[in-house]
Amino acid sequence: MTLDSLEKFIGFQGWSMFGITPFEKIRKNLKKHEKFFEEWIKKDYQADMDWLELMKKDRFHPERVLPGIKSVIVLGAVYSDSGAMVKRWRSDGGQPQPLHISSETREAQQMRHHRGVVARYARGKDYHKVLRKKLIELSDFLKSRYPQAQTYASVDSGPTADRALAEAAGLGFFGKNTCLINPPRGSYFFIASLMTDLELPETPEKPMPACGNCRKCIQNCPTGALAESGKLDARKCISYLTIENKGPIPVELRPKIGNRLFGCDACQACCPFNAVLPSEVLIGPLKPENGAGDSLDLKGILSIESDEEFAEKFAGTPLMRAKRRGLLRNACVAAGNSGNKELVSYLEALIRQESDEMLREHAGWAIDILNLNL
Ligand code: B12
Ligand code: SF4
Ligand code: SF4
Known part of the structure; x- marks a missing residue:
């Protein structure tokens, strides 16, 4: 399968970004993150989200979730845009605001x-359901070409370390706020992934910036x-x-x-x-006018x-x-x-x-x- 045909299908589905990375590269990245995660748990920073630790083995060892895994397609879906912001603000009776x-x-x-x-x-609508449906369509697309292919789809609640996978696939860099940031789109996007035992072409690596000396998020967090x-x-x-x-x-x-x-x-x-x-949330159900x-x-x-x-x-x-x-x-x-x-x-x-x-x-x-x- 060519990168072009996959890219076309993914674009048609409305994802804002994607990256494909070989499992070997992800394995290295996950090793580093597993250590980081263990330190985080040691400090009790997880509060009572005990399920995070229970899923630890699967989250950092995707070969347990999909034996024979060779590649991961990681996708990003923007959920907040300037257009929606302006529209909602007006409908709330506030002053119309300029774009951006x-x-x-x-x-x-x-x-x-x-x-x-x-x-x-x-x-908007529950992103778990909306994005999962898209991952299943993507999986069907792969299987239409390679009927024997095995896949595993995950959005947020699955046993996957989403940000670490997305980082490895080149979707962004970790900010000091712990969010994955994708210049120039920012960090208001969901992460979804499709693991497969197919050897897919890797997307080219892009250089990423970093936070540098900025500490705004740390200073602006209301609760420290x-x-x-x-x-x-x-x-x-x-x-x-x-x-x-x-x-x-x-x-x-x-x-x-x-x-x-x-x-x-x-x-x-x-x-x-x-x-x-x-400028636009591309997946309609994620827009605020379709949810709360x-x-x-x-x-x-x-x-x-x-x-x-x-x-x-x-x-x-x-x-x-x-x-x-x-x-x-x-x-x-x-x-x-x-x-x-x-x-x-x-x-x-x-x-x-x-x-x-x-x-x-x-x-x-x-x-x-x-x-x-x-
Ligand atoms: C548990 C969880 C939460 C918890 C804990 C968040 C946290 N930062 O740990 C709570 C309930 C607080 C939360 C809040 C939010 N969440 Co949440 N959450 C998750 C979940 C299920 C697991 C995250 C996790 O493992 N945390 C443990 C920490 C240790 O891991 P981590 O967050 O991935 O952090 C990594 C960084 O700290 C990184 N890192 C940073 N610096 C450095 C430096 C070094 C040297 C290294 C090695 C690593 C490193 O390594 C860590 C491990 O991989 C993921 C989905 C998933 N399955 O992964 C969504 C997820 C992270 N959440 C998401 C979202 C949207 C949110 C909110 C924005 C929602 C909101 N508006 O209220 C906030 C953001 C708060 C914030 N600043 O993180 C998105 C983030 C998308 C993105 N672009 O980053 C995710 C990926 C869901 C998704 N699939 O889209 N969330
Ligand atoms: S340190 Fe600055 S650039 Fe980095 S995540 Fe925080 S606010 Fe954004
Ligand atoms: S409380 Fe702080 S860390 Fe949590 S989401 Fe708000 S600003 Fe970010």
Whole structure:
């Protein structure tokens, strides 16, 4: 199979970038990352994401996942663009902004709204499903030429070290915020991979820049979660606290969360490599207008009474990961930080109707903070 025919198919599918790398090259890269990962775990930076360690062997030894593996196709799908930003901002009733407005400015503007902000990666449809479907189509394409070929597809939740694979395939470099950055597209992209036992042509290597002396992400992280260069302490990370964490949010971190309702973009929004965003999200379902959008009305979230009602609103979006309980917990924190007195009655209603102790405690905290600020 030629690189040209693969590139055509991948482009037709809407991926923003791709790289193909022989397994031998990946093996070397994974060795280095396995050591790094072990140091990270030793420091307890993984919080309660024990599944990461449980998957460790498979993540760093893909030959266990696909015996006979020879090549990996790593793909990137941009999920945030300048066009979508402008459109969403207007539909929120804000001032129209020029194209390529810096994402930092917009983030600051959103904080003034009494809404909860959804991180950019979670604004469209659930990327796991959308991208997995594309990987299966790509696998079918390979098998149409080589019927005996074996493949293994993975997006995020699979036993793969996605960023390390993407680095080896030339998709970008590791920033100090731990994200993989692809100049000139920035870091707002998902990583997906297709392993195969086919020997595919390798894509040419490209020179990559590095962060240099910049430390903006470390300085702008609201909770100080970027502990050291390249190491993130998930116990302090707002993305972890509002998505993966099933328990209460530590009281001392709540004021630092602001009105972030689901996930956090602060260490990417301030990054110079994201100052000019790509002009278009190429995979339609990932666009904010096809999912939850960029921010949600806190009154609406605090009023969701049942898991069924929650699923009706958010089925098929990444927000399902937090479940009703997690999202309402986050909404209480965002409400407490909003300075919006109107939310007190919604929080009081939640305490009256809710039997879940964690939610009642978060709502009580928010009321206290709002009353203190009267
Ligand atoms: C667990 C997890 C999280 C955790 C922990 C994140 C973390 N940084 O460790 C939490 C819940 C906090 C999280 C948050 C987010 N996540 Co997440 N997450 C994952 C997941 C499932 C595993 C990551 C992991 O193994 N972490 C452990 C650390 C040690 O590994 P790592 O993150 O890959 O980090 C590497 C770097 O630290 C690197 N490195 C950096 N410097 C140096 C220096 C040296 C010398 C060496 C050797 C290595 C090195 O080596 C590490 C090991 O490979 C991956 C998907 C996957 N299957 O891999 C997605 C993934 C990393 N997440 C992703 C996204 C989009 C996010 C968020 C942006 C979502 C949001 N807006 O809220 C934030 C970003 C926060 C951040 N700054 O990282 C994308 C990142 C895409 C990209 N362009 O980088 C991924 C790849 C999912 C995907 N398939 O698209 N995530
Ligand atoms: S996602 Fe937010 S809290 Fe987590 S490291 Fe980045 S800036 Fe800090
Ligand atoms: S903000 Fe600066 S230090 Fe952080 S990832 Fe971007 S370039 Fe690197």
